[in-house]
Amino acid sequence: MKAVKKIETQAASWCAREDRGLSAAERADLDAWLGGDLDHRIAYLRIKAAWQDDVITAAAESVVRQSAPRRWRFALAPSWAAAVATVLCLIIGGGYVLLSRPDVYATEIGQQMTVSLADGSRVELNTNTRLRAKILRHSRTITIDHGEAYFHVAHNAAVPFVVFVGSQKVSDVGTKFLVRQDGDQAEILVTEGAVRIENSKRSVQPRFAKAQDDVHVNGDAVVASKNSAQEIADKLSWRDGFLVFNQTSLAAVAAEFNRYNTKQIVVMGEARGLKIGGRFRSDNLTGFVALLHDSFGLSVQETEQAFVISK
Template identity: 30%
Template sequence: MSASVNDDAIRWAIRIDAGTMDDAQKLELSQWLAQDSRHRGALFRAQAGLALVEAAADEPAGPALDRGNRSSNRLMATAVLAACLATILVLVWPLLSAQQIRTDVGEIRRVTLSDGSVAMVNSKSSLEVDYEEAVRQLSLTEGEAWFKVSTDTKRPFVVAAGDVRVRATGTAFSVRRRGLAVEVVVTDGTVLVWRTGQRQDAVAVAAGNATMVDSPPRSKPVTVPIGDRDLLAWREGGLALNEMTVFEAAEEFNRYNIAKIEIANPRIGQHTMTGYFQLDRPDEFSQAVSDVTGARFSKKVNKYVIE
């Protein structure tokens, strides 16, 4: 009997994780969970099993994983909930609405979220969507995403990127992780940007501006006007180069393509380029560089070499 409970729990853990359940299944799950504390325990165990598979995949050669313990070594109340039943509402329901959006190199995905907001997730990025009742919580763990936020003043829209937070209520903006730094570009409305623990130093970034939160932390994020730089052309599959060095531009193309551009000649890399290219045509860019600078350009297996 209990063995089949474990089997059921495995099914549910997988369905929750896949995010493919319809309303009927969600109802069935909540009933199953309400039936018995053993069901809830078995589900929790199965979810831990899935998390372990992920951990094994993520850090195959890394050191022992002790993050869970360390990151939570804060002073926290021994918040043990009284009844198991409460768990369903507090813990499991939000889980049902959690969603993960990951893209491969060269893949750009547009997703409409449950509140009508739109997320465009750029190449090689990972976004978690965790809507709660009081706050629309999202987490950009890798790459870049642009958001068109549907207005809901009672339920702020907060994007976490490392220890940087970007808060909006009804605007459009993008968040990009650049190594340890985080770049926020606002195209509509105003957002608040701050580092966790430094909320009092939050800066308001208005439409037409970009801000870079650096690491190591400066006292305040630096905000600069976007001007005529088109930082979000990727949403249309384009890349707008505005006086960008060949080095920088190549790096941009390499974000989107498996076949990488290699600049073998540093002098060529210093040239600046202006123009609009298709993201998935590193060959056209390489040809253009070659035309402008007289450099030689050759296509090798999985790379373009400019020398």
């Protein structure tokens, strides 16, 4: 008969380690452990589900935060009870305190937000951005679901600050950097200090980026370039409510404006390749469209949902 209790303890330990972020070697060890025995996988899946359950989260937070002994009563099914007991034993025994639910921060289209985190770090969220932050004593993790954010990371050499964006894991101790996710593509722009970039799903050689490095990731393709101080300032101009373009196609300019406005710009035909340069307010859609008509002679047709631009 297999040691069920031992397997459940191992599964809970793996869930805790996975929660704070696994290295490539640890990920390989977890895969080997899961593949070595069907009971391992069953225990892992059960405790992983329990780990994310609201009731268990509340129980864990209560145990960690209580200042005096109390009685706690929970109506849990037997299959959940074993998982809860194992996880709480890890917490009470000083193993892991990782069950608190992440804080979720989100902005609507055209909205921006600055968030101060529990460790002293600060995050500036751009338009239409959603991220989850879990700042604990032994781990600091951010997961970007979509959008763009600029991080001012509080220095803590003992606890790296980790940002997950798509398949990329960006690790840092204390610096400033921009992360943007657009579908399967990600951009990491470092403005101060350095970060470590690695694929969180595949075992590949990590990449290090330092100040003024701009790293673009599209699937397995990684392209890095060096940005000038002016280029960095232009890319961060959204923090002041502006968009800056330098000989950028009108199609790309429209796509950028569309991130900040519910009413969209639709560019048709040859007008898509027209090159645009200048500094524009991200919310002044009417003024920009008027410029296209008055200065470039483009046709503008307005509907309820969009401005349609053509030659």
